[in-house]
Amino acid sequence: MMHNFSIMNHFLGFGKRDSVTGRQDREHSVAVLGTTRENSHTKAEIELVAAVAGKLAQKDFDIWTGGCPGIAKSANLAAHNVNPKNSWAVHVKRFLNNRTLSVRNLGIYNEKKDKTGSPVLTESGPERTMAIVEECNHAVIATGGLGSAQEFSVCAEAKAFKSSKNDLCIDDLTLLNNNGFYDNLIKTFDTIENDKYKLTEPPYKGLPGFPIKPKTLKEKIINNEVKINGNIMTKADIEKTSTGFAGISHKT
Amino acid sequence: MKKLQQGLPGFPIKPKTLKEKIINNEVKINGNIMTKADIEKTSTDIVNHIIEESNKNSVEKIPLFNSSH
Numbered sequence: 001m002m003h004n005f006s007i008m009n010h011f012l013g014f015g016k017r018d019s020v021t022g023r024q025d026r027e028h029s030v031a032v033l034g035t036t037r038e039n040s041h042t043k044a045e046i047e048l049v050a051a052v053a054g055k056l057a058q059k060d061f062d063i064w065t066g067g068c069p070g071i072a073k074s075a076n077l078a079a080h081n082v083n084p085k086n087s088w089a090v091h092v093k094r095f096l097n098n099r100t101l102s103v104r105n106l107g108i109y110n111e112k113k114d115k116t117g118s119p120v121l122t123e124s125g126p127e128r129t130m131a132i133v134e135e136c137n138h139a140v141i142a143t144g145g146l147g148s149a150q151e152f153s154v155c156a157e158a159k160a161f162k163s164s165k166n167d168l169c170i171d172d173l174t175l176l177n178n179n180g181f182y183d184n185l186i187k188t189f190d191t192i193e194n195d196k197y198k199l200t201e202p203p204y205k206g207l208p209g210f211p212i213k214p215k216t217l218k219e220k221i222i223n224n225e226v227k228i229n230g231n232i233m234t235k236a237d238i239e240k241t242s243t244g245f246a247g248i249s250h251k252t
Numbered sequence: 253m254k255k256l257q258q259g260l261p262g263f264p265i266k267p268k269t270l271k272e273k274i275i276n277n278e279v280k281i282n283g284n285i286m287t288k289a290d291i292e293k294t295s296t297d298i299v300n301h302i303i304e305e306s307n308k309n310s311v312e313k314i315p316l317f318n319s320s321h
Contacts, residue, residue, distance in 0.1 A: 056299055172277070178283045179281075179282055189270040
């Protein structure tokens with residue numbers, strides 16, 4: 001009899017809420033990830049995730065975020081307004097008291113706690129993403145900055161390399177592709193699969209006496225992009241290119 | 253030589269691309285011109301998708317017959 005109720009509850013969306021932790025099972029938990037920015041460009045997405053989170057909370061799904069302003073705050077608030085038990089977050093320790101990266105002061109979500117009852121505080125963004133993945137089997141990923149790209153990549157890698165049912169990943173990933181924001185990243189999947197690298201331009205190098213232009217995001221992150229064409233590399237090319245790496249450790 | 257695809261006879265399963273493996277619900281929107289009605293419809297579509305996936309996965313995990321009985 002209990003078994004039949006269990007099936008019925010799943011269809012009705014009630015899930016299995018843990019009586020100790022207060023959290024839903026993974027199948028009834030949804031990660032909502034995306035930008036911390038609240039401006040005109042993100043207004044529609046923020047309203048959209050609020051609508052999604054509110055409707056899911058009405059079906060007793062838990063909403064999980066990184067506890068940030070923007071997309072996360074919007075989703076947490078919508079779920080909290082339906083029922084505070086449906087709103088959850090995991091923090092990065094160093095962002096905890098940063099008002100531009102944390103809305104902990106608003107009290108609109110429950111915090112993931114460890115076995116001792118202390119809030120789980122992660123050391124980095126990717127660690128936080130995995131702490132959220134541990135709780136959720138669904139995700140809605142909106143657009144954003146580097147943090148959102150990291151969240152998407154961590155989820156993508158976990159899913160792509162899943163080899164058994166015990167490997168935790170977001171099995172159901174909804175990507176909000178606003179104005180083609182993720183098109184290039186999706187194209188990269190094709191590049192990875194097709195093994196076709198068509199990079200032809202030499203890397204940028206400044207010359208003495210020329211003013212240093214402000215670094216782009218790409219330049220800030222990748223300080224040694226080696227562009228090659230693997231299809232036509234000779235032994236000499238490999239020798240020359242690999243020697244270039246050896247010089248890196250001598251730089252001061 | 254390409255790997256043989258598994259599936260029912262006569263219904264070969266197309267190999268999934270990396271994109272298909274990872275993103276099972278790509279929602280293309282234009283945030284600049286979204287109306288309240290668009291948000292209402294899109295959010296309902298996303299919620300329905302998640303509930304459908306959740307139900308599908310939940311049923312897969314629940315054994316319908318207990319073999320010990």
